[in-house]
Amino acid sequence: MKTISVSIIGFGAVGQGVAKVLVDKKEYLENLGLDFKVVAVADSRTAAIDENGVDLNAVLSRKQDEGVVGSEKLTGLEIIETIDHDVVVETTPTNIVTGGVGLQNMLAAFKHGRDVVTSNKGPLAMKYGELMEAASEGGSNFKYEATVGGAMPVLNLAKDVLAGNSITNVEGIFNGTCNYILTRMMEEHASYEQMLAEAQELGYAETDPTYDVEGIDTACKLVILANCVFGMNATHEDVTVSGITRITPEALLLAQNEGYVIKLIGEVNDSRINVAPKLVPIDHPLAVGGSLNVASVQTDLSGPITVTGRGAGSVETASAILSDMISIYRD
């Protein structure tokens, strides 16, 4: 049995999802010879720390009941710098202006030779080159499948599973909020404003939806794809973006009469990184509905490979983090 000591920095939807899957999959992981021992958990105000392993169920209920993970006053950054452990699970909020606390956390982790697994897009979309360099200087593993498409495997698909292929284009739907709104506008023949309100009520859209509906979230994911799969050193400023706020129910109907649906499509290849609403033939593999994500990876040897799945959600996103953790420490 290999014991890997873990910190979870950021304990919102995704951080809690990680804690849940580590509890639920304990036996599964033991069969792989892996024992992930969480030695520290932090949210924005408090921390729970135990070098013999934090009781994750207790931390989950405390977060539920009291809104905090523990009584310790150590910050996430202090945990990374002072507590000895192997891997930092970085699940703090995305900040695409500065990279936010996530960037500091990741750089500190690499400085101390720790591995990092994250769902936090901000630092990767802002400072990809710097992070890669720091990871390699620290001799650290750095995995971030969860940043693009949640549970839907894209990065590892393109990098590992399709190894040997050259990837010429990646195109798809990378934002579940926009897909939900557009799908519902078409179904109900309702306005953008009405279906945004519905999405907010159901928790599919944030109170301030700008980041999703203006295509910025999709742009960040494309930047990560461009850097990771196409070897660029792009930031979100290199992306041409238009969002879904101007789409009308009439346009969706007219499109439907021509055999199309309208989807917010992100596309990346050697020559461009672009986010825009596009017409997708109704029977095309990219025409998935609801809040699903989908990606079509164009390869030289295998042709197009298309995957679809849930692009967000607590446990769904945690599943991508868990799979990255396993891939680092297995064998």
Next chain:
Amino acid sequence: MRVSMDIELKDIPGQLLLALRPVSELKGNLISVVHHHEKRTPRGTIPVQLVFEIKPDKLNDIVSRLEENGIGIARIDEKRFFEHGAVILIGHIVHTDIQDTIDTIDKTGYAEVVDLNLSMPKINMASSASLKIDAVSKEHLDSAITLLKEIAREKDLLVIEPIKIELGVN
């Protein structure tokens, strides 16, 4: 332009050559010849379908040379536009001079707007339209859509174009 032509040949040797020669003499580019040797018209002739590219002003010459050679012409179809595309426009489409938007495409000579469906919900609200564009080739269709996007930017219209289908399937 591209022409598709049904002709009828007498069932004697050398007739097909007689039919094809005018096309090459007038610098046409032969694309396909479908020769139905087992079939016969009621007149006992053999039906053949030719498709070729030719400068528009040379088509009449071809027709007369074929007739001089004693070859019957059953049908001529001029096919100019081979690519069909659809786009959606959103914005103040009418107020920003829709005729001018369409004219810009039609004036190219290689593409034209063949259908327009307009949906105007309420006064002062953005309207939506679907436009069908025919073009001489795929490249010309792409240029027509690029041109449309340029006009649209000036007029603050949103253009929604189809994904590049061949990237997704086949």
